[in-house]
Amino acid sequence: MKEKLKAFIFSELIYHEDPASFGDDADLLEAGLDSLGIMRLIMFAEKEFGVTLPDTEIEPDNVNSLDALEKWIRQAGAGQ
Amino acid sequence: MDTASRGGAVKQASPLPFNPADYFTFVLDQEIRNIGLPGGYCGFALELAEQPDLERLQQRLDLLVEYFPIASARIERQGKRYAWVTTSQRIVLERHQCRQGEQAQGIQLAILNRQESLPLTLHWIASGTGGTLLLNWNHPLLDARGVKIVLDFLASDRPESFKESPSLIEAKLAQWSFWKKCCLFFKAKRHNRVVNSMDSCLPTQEEQGPQTLQVKVRHFSEEESRQIAKLAQQHTGLAGRTLYYLGCFMRAVEQVGPPVAKDGYCIPYAFNLRRQNAPTPVFGNHVGCLFARAARDQVRDRQGLFEHLLAQHRQVVREELDLAYLTLMWLGQWLSPARYAKILRKQHSGGELSSLWFSDIGDLSWGKKGFLGTAVTGMSLLCWMTLPPGLALLAGQLNGRLTLSYNYLSPAVDEAWLDVVIAQMDVELLAEA
Numbered sequence: 001m002k003e004k005l006k007a008f009i010f011s012e013l014i015y016h017e018d019p020a021s022f023g024d025d026a027d028l029l030e031a032g033l034d035s036l037g038i039m040r041l042i043m044f045a046e047k048e049f050g051v052t053l054p055d056t057e058i059e060p061d062n063v064n065s066l067d068a069l070e071k072w073i074r075q076a077g078a079g080q
Numbered sequence: 081m082d083t084a085s086r087g088g089a090v091k092q093a094s095p096l097p098f099n100p101a102d103y104f105t106f107v108l109d110q111e112i113r114n115i116g117l118p119g120g121y122c123g124f125a126l127e128l129a130e131q132p133d134l135e136r137l138q139q140r141l142d143l144l145v146e147y148f149p150i151a152s153a154r155i156e157r158q159g160k161r162y163a164w165v166t167t168s169q170r171i172v173l174e175r176h177q178c179r180q181g182e183q184a185q186g187i188q189l190a191i192l193n194r195q196e197s198l199p200l201t202l203h204w205i206a207s208g209t210g211g212t213l214l215l216n217w218n219h220p221l222l223d224a225r226g227v228k229i230v231l232d233f234l235a236s237d238r239p240e241s242f243k244e245s246p247s248l249i250e251a252k253l254a255q256w257s258f259w260k261k262c263c264l265f266f267k268a269k270r271h272n273r274v275v276n277s278m279d280s281c282l283p284t285q286e287e288q289g290p291q292t293l294q295v296k297v298r299h300f301s302e303e304e305s306r307q308i309a310k311l312a313q314q315h316t317g318l319a320g321r322t323l324y325y326l327g328c329f330m331r332a333v334e335q336v337g338p339p340v341a342k343d344g345y346c347i348p349y350a351f352n353l354r355r356q357n358a359p360t361p362v363f364g365n366h367v368g369c370l371f372a373r374a375a376r377d378q379v380r381d382r383q384g385l386f387e388h389l390l391a392q393h394r395q396v397v398r399e400e401l402d403l404a405y406l407t408l409m410w411l412g413q414w415l416s417p418a419r420y421a422k423i424l425r426k427q428h429s430g431g432e433l434s435s436l437w438f439s440d441i442g443d444l445s446w447g448k449k450g451f452l453g454t455a456v457t458g459m460s461l462l463c464w465m466t467l468p469p470g471l472a473l474l475a476g477q478l479n480g481r482l483t484l485s486y487n488y489l490s491p492a493v494d495e496a497w498l499d500v501v502i503a504q505m506d507v508e509l510l511a512e513a
Contacts, residue, residue: 015358032356034442035321043397055390058317 001049001073002066008044009066013037024066038063045069051076095163096150098220099247100409101365105219106155106162107424110417111466115288117489120219123192123462124227125184129210132452138173140234141202145171148244150363151200151230155220160414164199164221171200178207185295185460188214192293192462200230213451223365224441224461225354230362235452241359248353248366249406261407268404271396275346275371276427280435281333282340283471284492291467291489296502297460298484305482308509315386322349322440323389325475325484326372327382328508329436334379336500338435340468344375345435351402356442368405370396382511425466437465437472444478461485467492 002024010019014032022031033041041063042053053076062072098106109120145151152171153164176187184205191203191214199218205211215227222230233242253261300308312324330345350367370393378388396402412420427433439461446456460483461474470489475482484505488498 010355013355015355034356035318036351037356038318039320039393039397043394046398055317055394059313060318063318 001070004048005041005045005066005069008048009033009041012044013041024070026066027064028066028069029060029064033063041069045073049073049077095156095158095165096153097158097161097163098413099364099366100249100406100413101223101247101367102220103162103413103420104369104409104424105223105365107412107417107420108466109218109220111421111425112464115291115467117291117293117464117467118193118195119464121192121196121464122217122219122224122227123188124215124217124224124231125188125460125462126213126215126231126451126456127184127210127458127460128213128451129455129457131204131206131209131211132213132454134173134175134204136452137202137204137234140239141171141173143239144230144233145169147239147242148363150221152198154197154199169198171198171202174201174203176203176205178205178211182207184212185297188212188460188462189293189295191216192464202234210454210457219463220365222363223350223352223354223367224439225352226362226364226366228441228444229359231451232359233362235446242362243360244363245361247364248361249368249409252353252403253406253410264400264404265407265411267399268401268408271401271404272408275373276433278344278346278373278375279342279427279429279431280346280433281338281342281344281376282432282435282468283333283338283498284468284489284494285340286470286492287467289492291470291492293462293464294488294490294495295460295462296486296488296498298486298502298506299458300482300484302480304510305477305480308482311510311512315383316390320386320390320393322475323372323393324386325440325473325509326438327374327379327385327389328505329438329473330372330374330379331382331385331508332501332504333435334376335504336497339494339497341376342431344373345379346433347372347436347438348434349438349440368402368409370402370405382508432466432468434466434469436469437463439463439472439474441474441476443480444476459483461487463487465489471498 010016016022062068113119149166150164152169153166156165184207187205199221201216203214233239312321316323326347348369348371351370353366372389379385425433450456459478463472465472467489470492472487474485
């Protein structure tokens with residue numbers, strides 16, 4: 001899951017000289033993920049992993065790293 | 081003003097055809113020129129604590145034209161399409177001095193209000209010990225994020241690391257099969273029909289007559305900016321800061337009263353295909369178009385409005401309508417500017433689609449090094465727009481401080497009315513639930 005998220009983020013949303021070196025716990029918001037980018041990322045995740053990520057849960061703690069994103073998507077999947 | 085010659089030889093390059101978004105902005109540039117105004121020029125003003133090394137800046141400008149001849153190119157029609165053709169012209173840094181009591185903003189506006197032949201000019205406006213660096217550019221040349229990259233090029237220790245790359249829109253279109261493109265095209269067409277069905281409230285009834293560009297800049301403190309960001313997250317979630325600004329603006333106008341009162345508000349806004357922090361592409365426009373729309377009764381319910389705008393945005397992204405719009409832009413390249421403009425601007429009723437022009441350049445920072453070693457203390461943004469709406473709101477955040485630049489055409493937009501809207505906008509932005 002993280003690899004797919006990472007591939008989407010660094011091919012579509014954020015430039016990074018060496019995406020492979022970007023850690024799973026590194027801060028995506030500091031790396032430049034902006035508000036419209038977050039929305040595109042959420043839509044990608046919903047489509048790719050077949051989950052619904054509620055608007056009310058779009059918080060920094062859920063999107064600020066690949067680890068956080070994966071945890072949020074798995075929790076959302078488990079609850080549906 | 082330094083009146084040094086603009087001549088000078090630089091290397092030639094073959095014509096560079098417009099990409100779909102370049103043509104989109106060119107069509108709007110033509111609409112602005114058609115009513116006797118200078119065209120789709122924009123300004124990015126950086127306030128600096130001290131005067132930077134202007135000789136070094138000139139050297140970098142020369143290097144910019146050497147690496148990217150498009151920076152001083154002219155637009156030429158080639159068959160049905162338009163292209164940039166290099167001119168060998170140098171871009172000379174223009175120096176201005178504020179007289180005692182004179183504001184740099186007055187000089188900035190004089191620059192924007194003059195007729196310009198170059199697509200990009202750079203100005204140093206000295207004031208006291210510091211001053212303002214103004215980059216003035218014609219929109220078909222590049223989008224606002226590209227301007228940040230040009231400024232980074234001008235200040236970089238490694239200018240050779242900046243390279244051009246192909247159009248991101250064309251790269252995206254090339255990823256899709258013929259059938260996917262057709263499907264997206266019809267989807268976008270249907271979406272456009274819906275967008276054009278609600279008549280838009282406008283900030284002015286005027287559609288022509290002599291106008292000058294004016295600007296009112298609202299700088300928010302760090303504390304206020306934090307509060308706005310917090311409220312934006314509370315109302316539109318982490319994903320909706322742009323939508324928060326748009327919703328607050330709709331409400332401010334609705335409360336003051338729109339000079340042209342119709343069914344609702346429609347505000348186009350760009351989504352950028354550039355990746356954040358990417359040093360390339362430098363030139364060209366790489367944006368698609370989205371629309372924030374709300375009926376007047378929706379605008380009157382603050383919480384309901386934000387929920388509506390967020391749901392609308394989610395639906396657009398989920399249904400790929402943002403990407404679908406690129407297919408319309410691609411086809412638009414084959415239309416004459418006048419015909420394309422009609423499609424872009426006119427609703428079914430014949431009225432103007434856009435209640436406002438809007439752009440959010442996002443968070444900017446020049447870090448501890450500043451710009452060429454000089455601290456950046458403020459910023460503001462300028463742009464021409466079509467009439468109507470005659471009003472553009474440009475947002476940007478520098479070192480955590482939000483700046484809103486309200487650009488308007490005078491006398492088309494009533495200044496007293498705008499002052500009240502701006503005051504109401506402050507209330508809306510900072511309003512607790």
